Amino acid sequence: MSNKQLNSVLIKPSGPDCNLGCTYCFYLEKAALYNQQPKHRMDDETLEVLIRQVMEQSGPEVSFGWQGGEPTLMGLDFYKRVIELQRKYGDGKVVGNGLQTNGTLLNEEWADFLKEYNWLVGLSMDGPEFIHDHYRRTAGGNPTWKTVSDNAKMLLDKGVATNVLSCLTDYSADHIEEIYHYHKDMGFDFMQFIPIVETDKKNPRLAASFSLSPEKYGEVLCKLWDLWIADFKDGMPTTSVRHFESVFHSYVGMPSPECTMMKECGVYTVIEHNGDVYACDFFVEPKWKLGNIKQSKIINMLNSKKQCQFGCMKSKLPRKCRSCSYLKHCFGGCTKDRVKDPKDNGMPRFCTSYKMFFAHAHDQLVEMGRNWTAHQQQMQKEMEAMNNGGTYNAFNDFVKS
Secondary structure, eight states: OOOOOEEEEEEOTTTTOOSBOOTTOSSGGGGGGGTTSSOOOOOHHHHHHHHHHHHHHEEEEEEEEEOSSOGGGGOHHHHHHHHHHHHHHOTTOEEEEEEEEOSTTOOHHHHHHHHHTTOEEEEEOOSSHHHHHHHOBBTTSOBOHHHHHHHHHHHHHTTOOEEEEEEEOTTGGGGHHHHHHHHHHHTOOEEEEEEOOOBOSSOTTSBOTTSOOHHHHHHHHHHHHHHHHHTOBTTBOSSEEHHHHHHHHHHTTOOOSSGGGSSSOOOSEEEOTTSEEESOGGGOSGGGEEEETTTSOHHHHHTSHHHHHHHHHTTOOOHHHHTOTTHHHHTTSOHHHHHHSGGGTTSOTTHHHHHHHHHHHHHHHHHHHHHHHHHHHHHHHHHHHHHTTOOOOOOOOSSOO
16 A cells, blocks of 8 residues: 555546537547436536545645546636635645636636636646647637636736646657747746657557647757757746756656656546546546545545555656666656557657657756756755854856856
């Protein structure tokens, strides 16, 4: 039995339901698991059991991630109830809430709520209009960029903490500079880029045509790195790109905060609208169902044998990976990429991508790691001097080259 702490949960309150029909979406098909009813919504009983359990079984700090499908289909009153229950069972804990949304159903009332309770919003937006609307359309085929971009401006104008999440496809990868500058000009300082890989429905031995190719993803990472570095000011980054920050942790001997870059995964659970618990949102399938919160404790499911088996799958890599000098920086990437593209026979789909990136950025990452370590050592000395009656001087820049 493992001893993982319950630090966060990922919740699907409206299950796989969504008001969009994005071409590359992997979650809409999960409706087949719950085909007894056409509409999927978490009821108040399930919500209360969920929040009570999380509060009782977590430490002093815990985060809730509300995702979909499209979680705003629940309506704002549902999330007001979330706040009530978190206060009821919180017992002085520090609670964080994150909402991952396509942004189409937001309005000023939503924005005021998100601002008042300091929710972090992850806004799904693939870039400028011609890129975003290529795959992100309604179920009826209508474009969504105008609505999403208007609501993005509203969130930013109201001071809502908002990150942008862009899906990288074989199409959008050709326009990464435009996407990066578009997001920056919009006012997004925090960016996340997700490489899309899905299995072709007609030929399960191949990845779907929109899937990002390894070569293109490698080019994207190198170009993004150069764009990111070029925006440094006085040796410090002015934008946050999640992948680079996750990789950087491995250069200073720290585990990545992102499961994709961890040696093993399975560090959180996914809770569906009816309380069913799964190992990961990319593996919401009967094989990896851990139980239901109405019959079992979340902390026990997180530490179950099945969840441990799931997490260990990530480290079962081919010999070629195990002898790679970059293994400690990527750990093979996300397990699902090996599953969604089975023709590679267990090799990480983005092995070539990571090698291209590390060949391009490794030396700079090593230098940044040295500077960070020196920064920490200097701060420790200054803190000790301050505690001994000396003078504390703030250290300058830890990634300055």
